[in-house]
Each structure stands twice: as C-alpha cells, then as structure tokens.
Amino acid sequence: DAGVIQSPRHEVTEMGQEVTLRCKPISGHDYLFWYRQTMMRGLELLIYFNNNVPIDDSGMPEDRFSAKMPNASFSTLKIQPSEPRDSAVYFCASSRDSQILTQGQYFGPGTRLTVL
Amino acid sequence: GEDVEQSLFLSVREGDSSVINCTYTDSSSTYLYWYKQEPGAGLQLLTYIFSNMDMKQDQRLTVLLNKKDKHLSLRIADTQTGDSAIYFCAERLPSGNTPLVFGKGTRLSVIA
Numbered sequence: 179d180a181g182v183i184q185s186p187r188h189e190v191t192e193m194g195q196e197v198t199l200r201c202k203p204i205s206g207h208d209y210l211f212w213y214r215q216t217m218m219r220g221l222e223l224l225i226y227f228n229n230n231v232p233i234d235d236s237g238m239p240e241d242r243f244s245a246k247m248p249n250a251s252f253s254t255l256k257i258q259p260s261e262p263r264d265s266a267v268y269f270c271a272s273s274r275d276s277q278i279l280t281q282g283q284y285f286g287p288g289t290r291l292t293v294l
Numbered sequence: 295g296e297d298v299e300q301s302l303f304l305s306v307r308e309g310d311s312s313v314i315n316c317t318y319t320d321s322s323s324t325y326l327y328w329y330k331q332e333p334g335a336g337l338q339l340l341t342y343i344f345s346n347m348d349m350k351q352d353q354r355l356t357v358l359l360n361k362k363d364k365h366l367s368l369r370i371a372d373t374q375t376g377d378s379a380i381y382f383c384a385e386r387l388p389s390g391n392t393p394l395v396f397g398k399g400t401r402l403s404v405i406a
Contacts, residue, residue: 182336211393220398221337221382234393269336282327282384283394285336 180204182286184270190292196258199289202251203272211271211283212245212255221269227253228275260293267291298383298397305403312370314400316383321364323385327394328357328368331380340368340381370402378404 183202191197203210211226225235230247238245242261247253257264267290271283299317306312318326324345329337343350343357343366350357356369370377380401384394 221396223393223396226393271336282329282339282342283337285329285338287334287336 182270182272182284184268184286184289186289187287188290188292190294191260192294193261194259195293196256197260197264197291197293199255199268199270199291201253201255201270201286203253203270204274204284205251207272207274207284208250209273209275209283210247210253211273212253213269213271215267215269215288216265224255257291260291262293265291265293298385298395300381300383300397300400302398303401303403305405306373308373308375308404308406310373312368312373312377312402312404314368314370314381314383314402316366316368316397318364318366318383318385318395320385320387320395321361322388324388325386326357326359326366327384327386328355329382329384329396331382331399333379337382373402373404375404375406378402 185200208229212224214222224237225245226233227247243257245255267288269288270286273283297319325342327342328340330340331337341352341355343359348359354371358367380399382399383397386394
C-alpha cells in the first residue's frame, strides 16, 4: 500500500492567492483528518470526515479555510485568500473504523506551505 | 478536559536511556499512543497501550501508564542517533470514533 498521499509536498505562494492542498487516503479507510502543525501551536486538528461526510470542522481557523471530500479516495483543503500566518505544515491522516483503536491514524508526509 | 501535556525538549547521550513523559487530564481515555515524527515526515505510530494495562514492552520501547496520576511515559533503551525525532503522546476518548487528542510533542536530541 502506498500510504496516505499528499500533494504538493511544498507550496510557496503570495499573500492573497488561493491555495489547494490535496490528499489521497489509504484505500478502504473511512476516516480522513486534516491537521496543521506549527512551532507555536503544535499539531491542530482542523476537520475530519467519516465516509466522506464532514463530522467536526470546529478546528478550521476561519472562513478562508474550506475542505471537501467528493469521494472516498480524495480530499482537498483550500485556503482563499491565503495569509502569511497560514504558513505551516498541513498533514492529512486516515484510519479504518474497525482498526482505529489499535492502529491509530496513518499520516501522510505533509505539505509545507509558505505564504509570503 | 482534553489537554495532553509534554515537555518540549529532551537531550540524551547515545547509548543512554531516554524517558519521555506525558500527562493527560481525561481519566476516561481508553487508549494512549506514542507517535514518532522524523524530520520532514509525517507522524508514525510507535506503540499504544490500553487503559487497563500499566506496562507494555516492545523491543527497546517500554510504555508505563499510571492511571491514578494520569501519567504516561515512553522509555527508549540504548538510545541511538536514529531515535532523534519529535515524539507525540496522544489519547483516545471513549466517546465513539473521535479523533485522537495529541500533545505538542517532545523533541528528542541524541548526542553522539
């Protein structure tokens, strides 16, 4: 299995531009999570989906952030417009319901976003 | 509450044992986890312990759980330079399939 795939791995953009981060979860996993990691705040859960349905988006910082999961194998996290304070590493993770207890969540390699 | 606390940094000499500590505030947590994040990579599950256990050993790793004090520790024996990473403690609350609650991570530096 290829694991959780994220693209791009690095993104540098200018303030005000739209940014789209992509994630392909592990096949057969029905939970998908988006996290943001910064030195100041550590690892923050932004939103998670179960069977493509958003369950909790209370961690999404503000309306500039949106996430979608149109099917079981693809999710996007969009920031529009982007701001320098959005600079962080964004992780996608997935898990299978029946194995969630003993195997936790599988993380992708992350997308390092820099907003100038 | 759902706070998981860890110290931010730990430095040890190669060959020594490392002990990374974590405290959590929700006594109803069912599973507790240790994840490892190497530079430039995502988090990888290292080990987990169920709340009815007080110790779990896996090769060089020993996990100790003190439920009374809500304290979890990860001991790495014979620490190697390849163990240098950020270690995250995480807890699972009992209320359904909720996401894990992560600590901020402890950065372990191993000095040769």
